[in-house]
Amino acid sequence: MRTRSSSNLIVESSTTPKRHNRRRSKQRAEPFSLEETSVVTMADQRTMAELLQAPTEGYGDAIVILAENFELKHGLLNLVTSKQFYGFEKEDPHAHIRWFNKITSTIKYKDVPNSSIKLMLFPFSIEGAARIWLEKEPPRSILTWEDLVSKFINQFFPPSKTTNLRNEITNFQQRFDESFCEAWDRFKDLLRACPHHGFTELHQLDTFYNALTPTDQDSLNAAAGGNLLTKTPRDALAIIENKSKVRNSQNKPVVTKVSMNAPSSSTPHFPEISALADAVKVTLLQKSSLSASVKAVE
Template sequence: MENEEDDLTVYDLTRQTTGGYGSSITRPTVEANNFELKPSIIQMIQYQVRFGGSQTEDPNAHLEGFLSICDTIKFNGVSTDAIRLRLLPFSLHGEAAEWLRDLPAGSITTWNGLKDGETLHTAWGRFRKMLRRCPQHGFSSSEQVQIFYNGVDPSVRSMLDAAANGSLYRKTPRVALEIISNMAENSAGWTYIKRE
C-alpha cells in the first residue's frame, strides 16, 4: 500500500495549510457606528513595533510595545480585543507574518491565550504544538514560561501561582514548565469561566 507522504515534497510536509481561505483571526464584532483605525495608527505600529520572528528579536519587547500603543487607543463601544486583533497583523512581517497566515482560519478568537471555555489542558497543547511547528523559534525555557503565562486568563495565572506555592515566576524555568505541564495534564476536562 502506497504511503500518502510519498507524493508530497518535504516542503509540502513541513507547511501547515489552513484547509481553506480566510484569516486566522476572527475579529470581534464592532457595534460602534464610526469605528475606523486611522492610517497613522497603523503606520505607528508598523514603524515602531514590527516583529519578524528572527532569533535576534525579542518577542516580549514586541508585545510590550504593541500593547503600549494599543492601550492608548479607545473607542466607545469597541473592545480592546477588537482593536488589538485588528492591529496585530500590521505588527508582523517575515516569518512571524507567515506563521499568522499559516494558522487555521478563525483559530484566533480573543487576545487572551485561552479561548472562551478552553481548558488549560487544551491551551497548553495548542502552545506546545505551535512551538513544534516552528522548531527554530529560539525561545528559551524561561521565555516559553513567560509567553504562556502572560497569555492566559488571570484566573488561570492564579491557579498556576497557587500550584507553585506563591509565584510561578519564582521557580526555575524547568520547574515552572513541569508545573504547567502537570497542571495541564491534571486539568483535562476542566472548563473555566472567563471573568470580565
C-alpha cells in the same frame, strides 16, 4: 453498343450527383431546438460559477473580529508598523507583546472592546516569517486576544527555550567578578526574558538571595534588620532595589593583586604564587646580566 452505353450513363448518373442537388445539400441545416440550447447554456453557467467560487475557499482570515463601525486610522497603522516583529532568532516575542500592549492600551473607541482593537491591529505589527506564520493558521481559529498571544508565543518561543531559561533562573549564581547590582540586573533580565516561568515572588527572592556571596547576604540582612527572607516579598524587593542603586567600587568583590616587586613574604597565603614571582625575578636578573655582559664585550 447502345445498351452498354446506356447502362454506363445510368451508373454514372446514379453515382455522380447533379450540380443542383449538391448545392441543395450544402444549404441544408440541422433542425434547431431551443430546449437543447437552453440546457447546454445553463450547464455552462453552473460550471463557470463553480470555477469562480472554488478559489475563494480556504482564504479566510485566522483572526475573528467581532466589532462593527470601526475604522483603522492611518495614524494607528503608522504607529504599529514603526516597530515590527519579523521572527528572527534574536527577537523576543515577549518584548513585542509588551510593546504592543503598551501602544494599544491608549486607544479608546466607543462600544469597541480594546481586545478587538488589538486583534485588528496586530497583523500590521508583524512581517516576514511572522506574517507567513499567521497566514498559515486555519481560518477562524483565533477568537480572542489570549488565543493570539498563546499561538504567537508558542511559535516563536518554543517550550525548549522556556525550559532552558527556567533552569538558568533556578541555578542562578552571582559571578566572581560581578557586583551586587550587576547580579540583580542579570537576574531580572532572565525573569523578563521568560515571563511565563511560573515562579512566585517569594521563590524568586529566595533564589536570588541564596545565589549571593556571604558578604552581600549580610549586607541585605543588615538593611532588613534581620533575615531578609522573613520580610514580605514587597519589603524584601524594596530593600534589594535600594541596595542595587548604590553603584560604587565597594560593591565589587576585592581581587588580590600580586606585585612583582613585593617580597615573597607579603603573600604568605599563596606560596605557589610567591615561588613563581621569585622565579620570574631571577630570570629577569639573569637576562639583565647577560645583556650587560654582551655590551661590555662589544
